[in-house]
Amino acid sequence: MTVSGGKRRYQKRYDRLPTVLLFVLPAFIPLLVFWIYPIGRSIFLSFTDWDFISPTYKIIGLKNYLSLFKNPRFFEALWHTLVFTAGTLIPTIVLGLILALLLVRSFKGSGVLKFILFSPWITPTVAISIVWTWIFKADGGIANTILTALGASPLKWISSSDTAMLSVIIVTIWKSLGYAMIFYLSALEKVPGELYEAGALDGASRWRQFFDITLPSISPTTFFLMIITMVNSLQAYDQIQILTQGGPSGSTRTLLYMYYQLGFQEFNMGQATAVAVIMILLTVALSVLQFKASEKWVHY
Amino acid sequence: MSEIILKHITKEYENGFLAVKDVNLEIKDNEFVILVGPSGCGKSTTLRMIAGLEDISEGDLLIDGERMNDVAPQHRDIAMVFQNYALYPHMSVYQNIAYSLKIKKVPKSEIDKRVREVAQSLGLEGLLDRRPGQLSGGQKQRVAMGRAIIRHPKAFLMDEPLSNLDAKLRGQMRVEIADLYQRLNTTFIYVTHDQTEAMTLGTKIVVMKDGEIQQIDSPANLFNYPANRFVAGFIGTPTMNFFDASCEETGGQVVLQTDTGTIRMNDKKAAALKEGGWIGKKVAAGIRPEHVISAKDGASKVFEGEVGVFELLGSNAIVYLQTASGRMVMNTTDLREYTHGERVALGVMEDKVHIFDPETERTVTN
Ligand SMILES: Nc1ncnc2c1ncn2[C@@H]1O[C@H](COP(=O)(O)OP(=O)(O)OP(=O)(O)O)[C@@H](O)[C@H]1O
Numbered sequence A: 001m002t003v004s005g006g007k008r009r010y011q012k013r014y015d016r017l018p019t020v021l022l023f024v025l026p027a028f029i030p031l032l033v034f035w036i037y038p039i040g041r042s043i044f045l046s047f048t049d050w051d052f053i054s055p056t057y058k059i060i061g062l063k064n065y066l067s068l069f070k071n072p073r074f075f076e077a078l079w080h081t082l083v084f085t086a087g088t089l090i091p092t093i094v095l096g097l098i099l100a101l102l103l104v105r106s107f108k109g110s111g112v113l114k115f116i117l118f119s120p121w122i123t124p125t126v127a128i129s130i131v132w133t134w135i136f137k138a139d140g141g142i143a144n145t146i147l148t149a150l151g152a153s154p155l156k157w158i159s160s161s162d163t164a165m166l167s168v169i170i171v172t173i174w175k176s177l178g179y180a181m182i183f184y185l186s187a188l189e190k191v192p193g194e195l196y197e198a199g200a201l202d203g204a205s206r207w208r209q210f211f212d213i214t215l216p217s218i219s220p221t222t223f224f225l226m227i228i229t230m231v232n233s234l235q236a237y238d239q240i241q242i243l244t245q246g247g248p249s250g251s252t253r254t255l256l257y258m259y260y261q262l263g264f265q266e267f268n269m270g271q272a273t274a275v276a277v278i279m280i281l282l283t284v285a286l287s288v289l290q291f292k293a294s295e296k297w298v299h300y
Numbered sequence B: 001m002s003e004i005i006l007k008h009i010t011k012e013y014e015n016g017f018l019a020v021k022d023v024n025l026e027i028k029d030n031e032f033v034i035l036v037g038p039s040g041c042g043k044s045t046t047l048r049m050i051a052g053l054e055d056i057s058e059g060d061l062l063i064d065g066e067r068m069n070d071v072a073p074q075h076r077d078i079a080m081v082f083q084n085y086a087l088y089p090h091m092s093v094y095q096n097i098a099y100s101l102k103i104k105k106v107p108k109s110e111i112d113k114r115v116r117e118v119a120q121s122l123g124l125e126g127l128l129d130r131r132p133g134q135l136s137g138g139q140k141q142r143v144a145m146g147r148a149i150i151r152h153p154k155a156f157l158m159d160e161p162l163s164n165l166d167a168k169l170r171g172q173m174r175v176e177i178a179d180l181y182q183r184l185n186t187t188f189i190y191v192t193h194d195q196t197e198a199m200t201l202g203t204k205i206v207v208m209k210d211g212e213i214q215q216i217d218s219p220a221n222l223f224n225y226p227a228n229r230f231v232a233g234f235i236g237t238p239t240m241n242f243f244d245a246s247c248e249e250t251g252g253q254v255v256l257q258t259d260t261g262t263i264r265m266n267d268k269k270a271a272a273l274k275e276g277g278w279i280g281k282k283v284a285a286g287i288r289p290e291h292v293i294s295a296k297d298g299a300s301k302v303f304e305g306e307v308g309v310f311e312l313l314g315s316n317a318i319v320y321l322q323t324a325s326g327r328m329v330m331n332t333t334d335l336r337e338y339t340h341g342e343r344v345a346l347g348v349m350e351d352k353v354h355i356f357d358p359e360t361e362r363t364v365t366n
């Protein structure tokens, strides 16, 4: 009885397979065309010596990868990528949270302020970056005017390899800050006020309440923002292109920018796609790492 | 040891609303004080001012002789159980209970000992590793109490702690709270809507209405000697029957005259009525449903009623009647079937009649 019942259910599920496929397939087509296929194609190209222009190419095995691993420029770019990612991720999250904490209680003009802080996120990065090239101008730029007014010595910003990475990081943080803030605002509003009251009665100071109640309560948002900001930073291109073109002397060349230079300036598409494949692996690795770590500190 | 005194406490919210008006209340050590009153009368506000969660607009709050108005809740040494429990969702039951001790930097071994003691006394031993999200309402309630009792605070404040539980569990938890009170020997201040909770738990009941205290007394006194018509109607279920009567004196006997009968006043009531100058005037009178009796049982007829609804509750029955003096409810242990539309002659237990000033609604005599 039980067995046949189970079997019938089993059969039934398979009976419905064509119907299920019919509904699921349309959703899979874009995924297949725009995601799976290009990735597969990239992986394939990374084993060739294609020059981006000629219709023919040879399969050369792991040669692209091996020469990358012998190339100091690659490791430099990898390092820049990690610095850029960490340098944008941490401040974006910390400053975004601080802004949200300051703005969570509404006051006169807080709505306008929130909008102003959020607006860089919806402005094209290219436009933002052009404005920042003016701000970063070594003589007469706003950044240096402020520094001098504060009594500090002016910097060369994007025209020096010492400060170019910092400049690009500042622009990127500035752009994504408002986005992090908006998410934190809605997360903070959802923390029940009673928890803070219970905390106060249990003897917790404001500071303790923040660490023991606020942070755990908004941890899913923090996690979400970490993943999103990380992926955004790994894929940063526009601001680097406008501000520094990877320079001066390669100081802002990240993996993605290296991919662009290899593929579209040096016409070494094989090696470029090898960089892209490594980037995918890096993204996956970092994500897995974050997901693993999140089990320890994210409370749903 | 803890004595809590509220002196002329007033609360005005930012929007100008006066939620609590000139409240004076003395709570002695080891008292179980109940705040009751209709919704919006300022019970929670009063409790929250004692806890320090709400600023006091005017007046003084003294705890053990010290003025506490400007002391942060962290430093008042008072525990509170919230209506929605307010358990820390990301902490285990153990961590929830241990949190206040952890903040005080109590040694781990001592914390562990005390958490286990508390957990055992509340029947939570098996649940210590769970998160609040994995607990039932009653279990959450217990954790919230555990979190309060582990601290040995000066006083426990509870804001309708049982209102989210179903009736059966509420009854069970009520007994447990009573038991807890016996064991802990501390001051309890307890807000509730529920009459049974108020009457069974409290050693002292504070009845509030529109931000003002109506009466402070023991459960028995509130029931037998209400200070005004509001308290008389608020305490007791089903509520007291009210009717108009005129007070007259015939041949040395003071009586209340209704449309359909008379109620003789005993010496005490007669003296109070005479002294207040009520002879010859209209008064508002009240009689509890359990003191309304059938006129056949030797009582003289006061009302004549037509039976509306009849509810048999087991050991007693509630009869709803329509009389010339208005609706009347009788709570009787005479379990004969009353039929709809049946005419019944009603008497009252004459000693149990309450008389109020129809203008001020203050009690003339109980
Ligand atoms: N933050 C606030 N601002 C303005 N008015 C408030 C505020 N909080 C409460 N009130 C008002 O104060 C009055 C008393 O509120 P409170 O919460 O003390 O009532 P309560 O007796 O506890 O009622 P309930 O039994 O419904 O819980 C209510 O009329 C309420 O609307």
Ligand SMILES: [Mg+2]
Residues within 6 Å of the ligand: B043, B044, B045, B159
């Ligand atoms: Mg309330």
